[in-house]
Amino acid sequence: MPLHIPTPLFESRALSAAAGRSVWLKLEAMQPPGSFKIRGIGLACEQYQRRGATRFISSSGGNAGIAVAYAGRMLGVPVVVVVPETTTERAKALIRAEGAELIVHGAAWHEANALAQSMVTPTDAFLHPFDDALLWQGHASMIDEVAQAGFKPDAVLLSVGGGGLLSGAVEGLQRNGWGDVPVLAVETAGADSFAQSLRAGARIELAGIASIATSLGARQVCERAFALSAQHPILSEVVTDQAAVAACRRFIGDHRIVVEPACGAALAPVYAKAAQLEPFDKVLVIVCGGVTATVEQLEQWSKQLA
Structure with a gap:
């Protein structure tokens, strides 16, 4: 038996209403240690x-x-x-x-x-x-589960830190014959090494991390994730810490699940009805989880960032 569990996949009525399109959730926050990792x-x-x-x-x-x-x-x-x-x-x-x-x-x-x-x-x-090929192979299994459920999204929305989740999701899309499904890669400002690398045309290294989403705090995205930007349709989005925290708090109300800002980053474009989602009718959000934040911390960050 693998150490991870198959996680719920369902359409969220609350997020679908907010985004004006069908939004499906892959609840990796339900893994025993609390995240997709x-x-x-x-x-x-x-x-x-x-x-x-x-x-x-x-x-x-x-x-x-x-x-x-x-x-x-x-x-x-x-x-x-x-x-x-x-x-x-x-x-x-x-x-x-x-x-x-x-x-x-x-x-x-x-x-x-x-x-x-x-x-x-x-x-x-x-x-x-x-940054390990075995990690990407394992992370890809979440896309295998989506394919096995018979649901093909028009786009996949996920957070990017060091690029392990992005690399795994793309591997999963490609090995299921879904190379045409784009990925919207979301980071918080101050931890956006992937977005800055895409703009520069080469991997850059941040001088430091200036975001509360410390789980996204890799100063440089892994080489594999950057290389995939030339091999798979990947869009980049950067949100503020405030938007990430607000998304976490709203998600608690919608689904009674606490996630940390690194995960809230992927939820933020949905709640904000981001322009990059316009072409897609069915969006899959990887709710990557994270157990290092509490409701009290989210409230404190919200006040601090207001």
């Missing part, structure tokens, strides 16, 4: 264990680390997760609750990542949060 990370952990790994090491700002810790507990493999100082107390508590060893290091994810990689021994497996 377990699809790819679970697959990778299983593969690495079969190859002889006796410990998993990961770097993360939150959700990936939680997924690795969960996978390690389920597989009986010790886990070390290195997180930056910006990681929320809630995320750190959730990683520890899964039984993983937690190390806090560095002011940003790239510093935590460097330490994590330096710790890897020949008997360890390193779990990158977004």
